[in-house]
Amino acid sequence: MTAHHIPRPWFARRLGAALLALFAALSAPTTPMAAAAAPAQSGAVQTREQATLAEEQGLLRRNILRLQEGMAVLAGRFEEEGRTSAAELLRKGLARLDTRDAEMGSLTLEELMDASKSDIRTGRPNASLDTQEKIIKGLENLLAILMDREGLETIEEELEELREITAALRELADDEAQLEEDTAELRQDSANESQQALEAGIEELAEQQRELLKENEDAARESGLFDLEKILAELAELRRDQAIDVEVIESWKPGDRPRLERLRPWLEAAREDETGAERLEQAAKRLRDAARAARATPADEDLQGVADELAKAAEREERHSRASGDEAAEKAAEALSKSSEEMRSAASADARTAAAENADQRAAELEAAAEEARAAARDAREEAQRLAAPIAKERTTAGLTAREVEAALERAGAASESAEDAASAEERMENANAAKRATEDAIGRLDQGLESQARMGATLAGSQAEASRRAAQLGQALEHSAAEQTPGAGQAREELSAASQAMQRAASEARSQSPQGAAQSAQEALESLERAAQALADAKASVAGEQDAEAAASLQQAQAALAKQASALGQKAQQGSMSPEASQSVQEAMEQAQQAMERAAEELSEGERSAAASSQREALAALGEARDKAFEGVEPQTPEEQARAEELAAEQERIREQLLALARRNEERESPLAQPNLEQAAKSAGEASESLSSGDLDQAQEQEQKTEQEIREALEQLEEEEEQYQQLRQEELLFRIAEEVQAMLESHRELMQRTRNAHANRAGKSRASRADRLRLRNIAREETALALRADKIGKAILAEGSLVFGEILVNVRDDLDRIARNLGDAGNYQSGDRLQALQEDVENALVWLEEALRQELDRRQSEPPPPSDGPPPDDKLVPDVAELKLLRRMELEIIDRTDQLVELHPELAEETIDPILLEDISRLAYRHQRISELFQAFRRRLGLPDPEGLETD
DSSP: OOOOOOOOOTHHHHHHHHHHHHHHHHTSOOHHHHHHHHHHHTTOOOOHHHHHHHHHHHHHHHHHHHHHHHHHHHHHHHHHTTOHHHHHHHHHHHHHHTOOOGGGTTOOHHHHHHHHHHHHHTTOHHHHHHHHHHHHHHHHHHHHHHTTOOOHHHHHHHHHHHHHHHHHHHHHHHHHHHHHHHHHHHHHHHOOHHHHHHHHHHHHHHHHHHHHHHHHHHHHHHHTHHHHHHHHHHHHHHHHHHHHHHHHHHTOOGGGHHHHHTTHHHHHHHHHHHHHHHHHHHHHHHHHHHHHHHHHSOTTSOSHHHHHHHHHHHHHHHHHHHHHOOHHHHHHHHHHHHHHHHHHHOOSHHHHHHHHHHHHHHHHHHHHHHHHHHHHHHHHHHHHHHHHHHHHTSSSHHHHHHHHHHHHHHHHHHHHHHHHTOSSHHHHHHHHHHHHHHHHHHHHHHHHHHHHHHHHHHHHHHHHHHHHHHHHHHHHHHHTSTTTTSTTHHHHHHHHHHHHHHHHHHHHHHHTTOHHHHHHHHHHHHHHHHHHHHHHHHHHHHHHHHSOHHHHHHHHHHHHHHHHHHHHHHHTGGGSSBOHHHHHHHHHHHHHHHHHHHHHHHHHHTTOHHHHHHHHHHHHHHHHHHHHHHHHTBOOOSHHHHHHHHHHHHHHHHHHHHHHHHHHHHHHTOOSSOOOOHHHHHHHHHHHHHHHHHTOHHHHHHHHHHHHHHHHHHHHHHHHHHHHHHHHHHHHHHHHHHHHHHHHHHHHHHHHHHHHHHHHHTTTOSSOOHHHHHHHHHHHHHHHHHHHHHHHHHHHHHHTTOHHHHHHHHHHHHHHHHHHHHHSGGGTSOOSHHHHHHHHHHHHHHHHHHHHHHHHHHHHHHSOOOOTTSOOOOOSSSOHHHHHHHHHHHHHHHHHHHHHHHHHOGGGGSSOOOHHHHHHHHHHHHHHHHHHHHHHHHHHHHTOOOOTTOOOO
16 A cells, blocks of 8 residues: 655745744844833934844844745745645745734734834834734744644544544444355355255365366376377477478578569659659649639639649649659649749739639649659559569569569559549549559568568578477477386487477578578478377377276276266256356356366277366366356345345445445545545445345355455555554644743743842841742742643653653652742742752753653654554654663663762761751652662563562562
8 A cells, every 4th residue: 555644844844944043033132122222212312222123123024025935936836846735835824924813913924023123213122022922923823834733632633533433434344244244144044955955066076076187187197198298289389380481491592582672663663653643633633723713713802812822832842842853743833833923913804814724734734744654653563563473473482572562563553544444533533542552562562572581591590490499398308207218209309309400400501591401401300300299199109008998997987977967966056046047157067067077088088188187177167167156146035034135235235324424524524645435335335235135145245345345445544544643643742742841941940040049149148038038939939830830741741651751740840849848938948059959950850851852853753654564653652762761861860869969968877867868868769769660661561571580560
């Protein structure tokens, strides 16, 4: 099956780069804007900073215009190339650039940029910042369109719809399979005792025939009779071919070629004269037509049209005359040209009359010239016939060519005479053309004969070389056959070898243009083949005479008895539970089997084992035909069986209707991928329903199987699309999670900076001031909000089966909750190194997580889609290898932190430990335990054995 994939537009990367550059410029720090705007707000002139920012905003506007132009050009090119999907995305993006949404102040992106530039110049930084946020939002929407990035909710809705369709289709496939079983059961129940006996009898008869065939072939193969018969058959074909070669070689005379070539000048002259006559007659006809037109044209109209037609004809004839030197064309061109000039200048009635009379006169002259040309053509043909006559009497290849040329010339002469006696100009022209075609045929026959004469030596040499190879192969086959020791086989090998050598000599002599030597060698080869055939016939008779007469008679009697059984069984066909047509077909097939069996018996009695085996195989084929017709022809007999057939037909009709409903539902999804043809499956289901209603159970079974196969194929195609949507959903989910993690990281880093600033403000103070406590409580509230976001994302990742990624966010949530507690009253407003180190742990975890998510997104976008016939892709959000890498990183971090604690806190060796330090140690221990549990879970799922000496629950 050809794989199709949900498209990701490549061109969006290039356009996306331009959009990202715009994002970067618009998202740059804007603190100078407020400062730069201050003088303007107080009525001062525009500052340098304002002018710079306004110019940058203008540059961004020009960039978006260039982007718009590039998109329009790309869209047009894609439409010309037939890449409609990509062009449609670009057209949607262009439409978005011209959209005036309420959320964007009912302005386009270009208008928003103009407004932002105006706000900067007039010293309104806040308004400019608001406008730029709208611009960024608009660019985000544009990028989403170009990347063809559907919303996660939309993807999940489409995925759910697709899953429902595939589930319904899978259920219909199972229903169809059950229907097949029920139909097969009904067919079995509908077969009466006579039908069952008939089918069993045919099968038993076929088995007996197979045994007789095997017995016959084994005996013949063991004795070598089969080999002899095969070699004899191939030898007979070789003898026929060699006899033909001998006849051809004997009729070949290379010296006849010059005699044939003497015919060519006369045939070409006849063709040239006939062509010239035809050209002159056509020109004469044009002149007479022009004369009639001139006489019929009213006096107040000129003859320009008539003159133009003649001028065109004259020009054509003149071109032909210049190119070929044809005198007839030159004569026709001159007559046509003169009449054209006269017609063009004929202003008075007298002038017209004179022009018409002159045209008729010239036509008569051309007709007379044409008649002379045809007479010359007749003379040339007669001379060619005179030269061909003696050659045609010879029984040679040249004589054959001469006879063919003579026949064509006779047809040309007859047509020429008919042209002279024609009653009308049309009939005359038709016969004249027939004479010309016959002359062309004579030239063609001559060319073929000459070419054949030129190639005859090589052709005969090749034929004799191939015959030599075949004779040698037959000798080798005889030498390695089971009949090799049979009396006469040795002589046959010697004769075949002699024939092969004579054929080689014939080939060499034919190649050197020596027909007499080639003919003698070829004749010697033929005689050797004849003697080899006779020797093999004697060998075959010897082998046949050595056969056990009693065994041969027993085999012949068994075959004759089998023929009688076939006759009796065929007469019982009418008693089965079949349709009349099927019963008749079974009888005819059984008659064919009987006749083949009778032939086999007769051939066995004559010792023709190979022929008998062939007849036995024909009998088996006829029995197979009878068996199939008997099986296919069973029909429901009783009212109960007919009622069951109607029930099955109704069930099949239900399946058909549901298939059509699913087809409509699937079509409404408007998938970008090629969709399965469910209508075809519904059509097959309808045909099966009709067969069930008519009682044709075998046909119904075939159509049911076809229906199920088509449903399964459609199901496979939809399941492939479902996998692709699942991959698309995971990509979108990864993208969203990565964006959320990045936003959390940026917010947390800002809180880290605020914590450091707050701690710096407390330097030298024994207690936090009221302002310090207020700042720290605000930071704590925001860290709590981040913990809630981490908890939400962590649950979403865990729901996708990504345990390690989820574990990191669980750890981040717990650390943020601890940070928020320690920043507040419960933690006595901590802001020192210990708390900042915990914030750094959160930062590191978010960095790891974001890097891993981005790497997985890059991997998915760079790797080609999996083949449709390969294993299904893993449905996890991230692969095991990515999670194991992150798990290892987490464990290395635990080890590093443990070593730091031991180095920084030597008091750990004492019995009494600070509760805060103990809390840090417990935190590391718990996380190490969770890492161990996660790794053990991986080992169990992947089927890896536990390390030696380690047992897990």
